[in-house]
Amino acid sequence: MPLQFQYALSTVISSIAALGLGIFVLLKNPRARSNQLWFAFNVTIAGWATLQSLYVSVIYDAGLADLLLRLSYAWGVVWIPTFFLHFVLVYLNRVRRLPLYFAYGFSFVHFILVPSHWFLAPAQPKFSLSFYAEPGPLWYSFFLCWSALVLYAMREIYLAMRSSQGTRKNQLRYFFYAMCIGYSGGMSNFLPVLDIEWFP
Numbered sequence: 719m720p721l722q723f724q725y726a727l728s729t730v731i732s733s734i735a736a737l738g739l740g741i742f743v744l745l746k747n748p749r750a751r752s753n754q755l756w757f758a759f760n761v762t763i764a765g766w767a768t769l770q771s772l773y774v775s776v777i778y779d780a781g782l783a784d785l786l787l788r789l790s791y792a793w794g795v796v797w798i799p800t801f802f803l804h805f806v807l808v809y810l811n812r813v814r815r816l817p818l819y820f821a822y823g824f825s826f827v828h829f830i831l832v833p834s835h836w837f838l839a840p841a842q843p844k845f846s847l848s849f850y851a852e853p854g855p856l857w858y859s860f861f862l863c864w865s866a867l868v869l870y871a872m873r874e875i876y877l878a879m880r881s882s883q884g885t886r887k888n889q890l891r892y893f894f895y896a897m898c899i900g901y902s903g904g905m906s907n908f909l910p911v912l913d914i915e916w917f918p
Contacts, residue, residue: 726775733767755805766794783849799867
């Protein structure tokens with residue numbers, strides 16, 4: 719199987735798993751704020767992964783690939799760290815307004831910038847993939863802030879884990895390590911943008 723289709727298959731599996739997990743948690747208690755945020759977080763992952771699976775493998779028209787790339791950022795990528803951070807702070811009962819204002823402002827600004835070539839240059843064939851993201855001048859600062867939001871959320875989980883005991887400590891430990899694994903795979907999707915031939 720060609721690499722581009724292996725890559726597409728892995729993103730489709732990620733999309734299905736994320737959406738299924740999000741729906742499962744939401745149905746447990748649809749009114750719980752943490753469940754709503756976990757669902758929103760997983761929907762952004764599913765949206766990004768579904769659209770990416772198309773433009774890396776089965777789309778050969780440059781205009782359509784570029785449109786799908788920008789939709790994957792608008793629907794998914796720019797919101798992933800914000801919904802994750804919001805979920806973490808609510809789940810840990812550590813809600814702070816300033817980090818959330820910054821996170822939502824960050825996501826909203828970049829959502830507005832998605833059509834701009836200052837943020838994302840037109841999609842280009844890359845390595846053995848049909849098309850992939852090409853960074854604009856503003857993408858690099860976006861990537862740094864995106865990463866910082868994720869690291870801040872992970873730090874909050876780690877600190878809560880260190881100060882917890884018993885079952886709660888174990889829950890947070892498993893969650894922390896699961897998110898480390900998830901984000902290690904997820905963030906490797908940025909490497910081809912930086913012309914590093916590495917596929918998750």
